[in-house]
Amino acid sequence: MEFKLNLTQEQKLIMTQQMQLSVKLLQMSNFEIQSYIEKEIQENPVLDAEYKKNEIDSGKSTEEIDYKKFIKYLEFDDYGHGSYSKDEEEVSPFNFISAKRSLKEYLIEQIIELDESNEIKAVCKYMIENIDERGYLDITLDEIQKELNISKELSEKALKVIHGLDPLGIGARDIKECLTLQLKYKNVEDENLFIIIENYLEMIAENKYNIIAKDLKISVKEAQEYGDIIKSLEPKPSRGFFTGEEIKYIIPEAYIKKIDGEFCIIMNDGFIPKLNINQLYKQIINGEEDKDTVKFVKDKLNSAVFLIKSIRQRESTIYNILEKIVEIQKDYFQFGEEYLKPMTLKEIADSLEIHESTVSRAIRDKYIHTERGTIKIKDLFTTGISSMDSFDDISTKLIKKEIQELVDAEDKKKPYSDQKICDLLKKKNMDISRRTVAKYREEMGIKSSSKRKRF
Incomplete structure (x- = not known):
């Protein structure tokens, strides 16, 4: 052992604070980013916030564009409490409040x-x-x-x-x-x-x-x-009662609506305020002689500008990912879960020429609202198993659905073994091994054949 001084060259990626913020914002849900922005508005006097209605921002008034045929698609209620009529009086917010009974x-x-x-x-x-x-x-x-x-x-x-x-x-x-x-x-x-x-x-x-x-x-x-x-007895008597654990409120990132036969993405950004730079602080930089004041304002301006850019970049990234998902999973949105195609993060990342980790962060804990309900974006990503008679891949979700149907329909006195399920799936062009059947069965919470047997 000895002490030495060596000179070496190496390349490193150092994450600046701004890069870290950009990554942090990308993986935030709508609910989280709303809270974060409100906090930034309070701490940064340079920022001005404008709260907008949840509608498509066209840059023109609705009178100049023919939206009449879109009304039935766009006038939907975020909370599922019925439609709104202009003739009705303003709805009391107390109608939407329900007390949790512990x-x-x-x-x-x-x-x-x-x-x-x-x-x-x-x-x-x-x-x-x-x-x-x-x-x-x-x-x-x-x-x-x-x-x-x-x-x-x-x-x-x-x-x-x-x-x-x-x-x-x-x-x-x-x-x-x-x-x-x-x-x-x-x-x-x-x-x-x-x-x-x-x-x-x-x-x-x-x-x-x-x-x-x-x-x-x-x-x-x-x-x-x-x-x-x-x-048939209840092992947890508290089931069905509020026990103190809050249920996380879900705000969908976007709405997937079918308009004129095409699926459109409507970003749900009505909760996120539109950020602007306060004009007063631009004047301070141009006219203020106090260097400390100018430096303070410049720092806040830089922070505000980067925040605005990051939020726009976040929305653009999420939109592009959803656009690609809708393109691949069009049959799923049209016909249901049976038509869910195998789709991986890498596939989306390669098509958009971004890193796989970016896609992963962008869809983390995020949901979309479809005509079939609110679904987690991550649930649309599944691996595939090659079909025996074609070059198409079959979604693992579809295979699990087939396994569930086979178990539901089996003779409970002689339940199917994993090998038997494997053989039956092969007849449906789903070529998977017995070990894979056992793996999927356990993931679905289905017991083995010996534990499913009825005497």
């Missing part, structure tokens, strides 16, 4: 109405505050007794009250108690069900009904029928 609020409402002592109700409310997102009681009775300094009898009585609330199974300490509570409150008395829940729950998931049947001295068919009853 599970804990729902439970407390029930407690208030019960004919119980205030002491019991207070303990019940404390228990409700300790119910987790699954609907389970996330604290032991011993801990409750110590924290509230109450007797064992009082805590057990309060827990029994909680267990009697809707939804059934609420306040259980584990999945076994959750399922057992649901059976008890449905007045089910078959002892075998309770024994299976207590001792054989994992075997139900593995379809090992022969072991359950042997231990309980019943037929395999009866064991599976018990399994069906248990599977």
Whole structure:
């Protein structure tokens, strides 16, 4: 080991702050970029914002252009709450506000109405505050007794009250108690069900009904029928209630509308304000003698100009990508998922002469609104499997759809093995291996043939 001084030459790509901002803006969704721009407007006095209506910017008034035949296509409601009429009065924004009813609020409402002592109700409310997102009681009775300094009898009585609330199974300490509570409150008395829940729950998931049947001295068919009853119960009582996790609001990047037989892209930029440079600050640069003031304004101007250019570049990039997607997937937008063609990021990138990572960033967490609903742009990208009798590729989504249909139609007493599914797909010109069938089946959450079997 020794110390040396060496001179070397090497090439490096150094990302400037401006380049980093450009990349950051590209991968932002409409919702995120709206928040970012509003923040920049507050921090940069040079920027002026003009909020525009969500319509096609033609540069001319609607009276000068014949848009009459487009009205039925362009007058659509972003929120799906019906059409708008000029004769109607202005719609109150309160019509579109819905309060989220949380599970804990729902439970407390029930407690208030019960004919119980205030002491019991207070303990019940404390228990409700300790119910987790699954609907389970996330604290032991011993801990409750110590924290509230109450007797064992009082805590057990309060827990029994909680267990009697809707939804059934609420306040259980584990999945076994959750399922057992649901059976008890449905007045089910078959002892075998309770024994299976207590001792054989994992075997139900593995379809090992022969072991359950042997231990309980019943037929395999009866064991599976018990399994069906248990599977019909709710393992997460909180399902369907707001538990505190906000649902991310989706603003589509664009609308794909069919106009005169052609699919058109209407960018949904109504949420993004149009940015301009405040004229006052241009005058300051021309007339201000204070060098520090001029330097400050120039820095803010440079920042503002680059932001405006980056936003325009972002919209242009996304539009070009969507234009190419619509060109390739025209049949999909026309006829549905069965006609989705294989399409990769590289294919789009090569056709637009941009880098694959640019396409990836541009479509990240972005959606488009079509006549078939709002879809994630990324879901339109699928790999393909070569067809046996033609040079066309078949989308993996179509293959998965065929696998699902085969499984749905199979004889449940003799479900198809992966090899059998593979053979049936080959008859439909879908040449994939058994291992690929198993991979797609697992991705779709379909169990193996041994676990799908009905006795």
